[in-house]
Amino acid sequence: MTLAVIADQFGPPETYSLREIELREPAPGEVRIAIKAAGISFVDVLTAGGGYQVKPPLPFVPGSEAAGLVTATGSADCGFAAGDRVVCSGWGGMFATDAVLPAAAVRMLPAALDFSEGAVFPVSYATAWHALVDRARLARGETLLVLGAGGATGYAAVQVGKHLGATVVGSASIPEKRALALSGGADAVVDPNDSDWREAVRTAAGGRAVDVVFDPVGGAATEPAFRSLGWGGRHLVVGFPAGMTALRTNLALIKGASLVGVDIRQFGQFEPNRAEANRNTVFALAADGVLRPPIASRYPLAQFAAAMNEAAAGATAGRVVLTME
Incomplete structure (x- = not known):
């Protein structure tokens, strides 16, 4: 089981609630991650409200980027091992204490970034x-x-x-x-x-x-x-x-x-090799300390609605992050 922000219909942050949901075991080529921090963007809140140009299936767990620790892998050749510090991205699912994702959506977290910084870096x-x-x-x-x-x-x-x-x-x-x-x-x-x-x-x-x-x-x-x-x-x-x-x-x-x-979403779909090369470049620059995102606010998972509303308001200088501990 994992604790997740979830709703059965799109709406404002108050539409969502914290619920325990089933967490499946990772299949070959997948990894399970204990999420430590999840970034919140304007697009995350827009998608959760049903206002984005593409609507995800319901019920929906918001969140498109996060950072945490690998806890299990579905196969030994996926490139990750339990205990690895990683960042991850996906079409929802990150406002939760755990997630199972394809290994291709996961990348090692540069040592120069903490979990909060890593959670808002990739996108x-x-x-x-x-x-x-x-x-x-x-x-x-x-x-x-x-x-x-x-x-x-x-x-x-x-x-x-x-x-x-x-x-x-x-x-x-x-x-x-x-x-x-x-x-x-x-x-x-x-x-x-x-x-x-x-x-x-x-x-x-x-x-x-x-x-x-x-x-x-x-x-x-x-x-x-x-x-x-x-x-x-x-x-x-x-x-x-x-x-x-x-x-x-x-x-x-x-x-x-x-x-x-x-x-950026369609770029990754139509030109996956170039998109991956770009990610390699920006992560290398983060590892060298050239690129680093600013964190303005950290909220515990239970205060997800306040965090989402702050991110949506756009009045904060720096990024808003949910922390799972």
């Missing part, structure tokens, strides 16, 4: 790397504008962008998030509530247009960000928690610019 940093390297082809010396720079993928994009040699301008809504972006390596930060935000961006970028926009925000932020691009710019659509928007097609024409979609 955000793999997304940022895929976006900036594969989709935008961000080059050394270019200027990167990161919207939501104090959020999960935004902060990861700040760190990845600096590692790639870009000048990074972070846009974040509150002073704490702007300070966080600076601590992650941003060269300058701007306030999206500034009455002349585009001019603030240009000034922060040294008086020139930006080359790449990393946009996990959407809504009213998208058009002025796209207008801030220079010739040949690339605008990465990573998410739109602030809502979807429409762009005038002439903007892309007069700038020779591209609107580029970033979907």
Whole structure:
């Protein structure tokens, strides 16, 4: 048995409850993990509420990334052994004290990261790397504008962008998030509530247009960000928690610019070898101390609803984590 956050229908966090559910034995090629920490993202809460574009089967246990200890393996050749410190990801199932997962969804936790950091590392940093390297082809010396720079993928994009040699301008809504972006390596930060935000961006970028926009925000932020691009710019659509928007097609024409979609889930499905190579890269950088996620709040599993609500509100500078001990 395992203790899990579960619901028989989609809804807000209060729809869910803690229940004991059956935990099967791992089959060949699978591992059983005692989860020590699980990350909570906006997408996790959106999925739990039934608002994500793909709906998982019910009953549903939320949570897409976690870290913990291997307790059993289904076969000796799966690459893991009992006691290994690992991170794992999946389509739900992580808000629980234990999980059984394919070995392919599990990876050794770098010694430089603790369980809480490991629990929020894989998805955000793999997304940022895929976006900036594969989709935008961000080059050394270019200027990167990161919207939501104090959020999960935004902060990861700040760190990845600096590692790639870009000048990074972070846009974040509150002073704490702007300070966080600076601590992650941003060269300058701007306030999206500034009455002349585009001019603030240009000034922060040294008086020139930006080359790449990393946009996990959407809504009213998208058009002025796209207008801030220079010739040949690339605008990465990573998410739109602030809502979807429409762009005038002439903007892309007069700038020779591209609107580029970033979907890490489908990337893993259609290009699994490249996705695995990306994960190898970002985990190696984490092991070297180059990439490291910030933790803002830790909640015990029993307080899952409060933790999910905090993550959904998006007002926290740093990541929200559930701990199982």
